[in-house]
Amino acid sequence: MRVDHAKALAVGLGWLTLACVGPNPDYLGASTGAGTGSDGTGTGAESGNESGDQAGDGDGDSGDGDGDGDSGDGDPPIQGCGDGNPPFPGDLCFHPPTQLMLAPFAHPHYVGAGDVDGDGKLDLVSVDLFAESAQVLHNLGAGAFMYVGAYGSASNSRSITLGDFSGDGRPDVVTTHGNDTDAIGLLINNGAGGFGPQINTSIGADLRDAAIADFNHDSAADLAVVSAGDDEVLVLLNNGNGQFAGVDHFAVPTQPTDLVVVDIDKDGESDIVVVCMGANEIAILRGTGQGTFLAPLTFVAAGDGPESLDVADFNGDGWPDIVVVIRGEDSVGLALNDGAGGLLSPTIFGVGVRPRSVTAADFDADGNPDIVSGDHDGGTVTLLLGDGLGGLDFAEQIYVGINPRQVIAADLNGDLAMDFAYALHLNASIGVVLSNP
Ligand SMILES: [Ca+2]
Ligand SMILES: [Ca+2]
Ligand SMILES: [Ca+2]
Ligand SMILES: [Ca+2]
Secondary structure (H helix, E strand, O other): OOOOOOOOOOOOOOOOOOOEEOOOHHHHHHOOOOOOHHHOOOOOOOOOOOOOOOOOOOOOOOOOOOOOOOOOOOOOOOOOOOOOOOOOOOOEEEOOOEEEEOOOOOOEEEEEEEOOOOOOOOEEEEEEOOOOOEEEEEEEEOOEEEEEEEEOOOOOEEEEEEEOOOOOOOOEEEEEEOOOOOEEEEEEEOOOOOEEEEEEEEOOOOEEEEEEEOOOOOOOOEEEEEEOOOOEEEEEOEOOOOOEOOOEEEEOOOOEEEEEEEOOOOOOOOEEEEEEOOOOEEEEEOEOOOOOEOOOOEEEEOOOOEEEEEEEOOOOOOOOEEEEEEHHHOEEEEEOEOOOOOEOOOEEEEOOOOEEEEEEEOOOOOOOOEEEEEEOOOOEEEEEEEOOOOOEEEEEEEEOOOOEEEEEEEOOOOOOOOEEEEEEOOOOEEEEEOEOO
């Protein structure tokens, strides 16, 4: 899931500034990276910024010319963490993790972000695996959230996706459900910061993740859902008022669990990239622009237990690439686009223990997409920084609590620097790590 920056002014925070890394002094003097990530205009950061503060603690090393910004030693002033300024390329600054409590019975496995109440700030919505409702946290600004309630009902939830199906400009919610109901649940925004009754429709076996896009160019948001039980991608075309015309079925390899919508072959039509955990493969469904998809022709082996994926241009060549979390190998795989709409075999980068979620975003404001993984069994999130050339470098691993499940990236505190949030199902909370540029 990808979320745009909130259009909010930078807000200076009076918080603790403990979990603060960088900037790398040498980087500040040498950067020419000017890419914007997934839109393909990235040029990549140049090399030569790897030396300097090897400890990664951002305080420079002793001696003259140390880049610490001290007055009188000839160093240019640096943009440090917590200075209240907008993010400077290379800033990688976070507040310590905090937990936003939901109702006591909550077991949130999945989380999404969107401006539910229309105040310009991104709110959080979670959904449980076991309990039965979407739970809403309103963003009060400057990193504060308030739990406002739960909406809807359907058991065995497997994902949450926000998008405007009803055409009123406010985000609605789609949940997917496995095994017992095999349904999608649609919750229409009630215009008052919450949602109306959940409309459940059974469409396929063991539904997992969903994605929203306009597949047939009628300006209405359509829906694609993976059915892990039927080994299919299901496509539902919106007739424009939040009603779906029907369900089309497209076969994929065994046990698909996650998908992204992207024009992977740059022909102007949205395609679907799906990760199939049972088959240990990534497959591509090419869109026709009429709401239908060609049979998958590209299959890329993706390790032992690939479960979740995201998309960004990691090597700055203008072609979208795929990052996949590989649960059985404690790693992520980065599958670069071959320049013709196919994917090369993934390069493997280590993260934490038994990761189950990955999301791509530019966390250090250098224009190169980075990734964060939710390391379910390890209780950590792991941040790897993209080098703009198709590589990912370890940056930090943060302990966030027992069993973080889905992780998402968004600017939640309105300072223009990327934050991340994750579902903590054993602690009835959504965890957040907020930026502090
Ligand atoms: Ca396409
Ligand atoms: Ca690329
Ligand atoms: Ca970056
Ligand atoms: Ca932020």
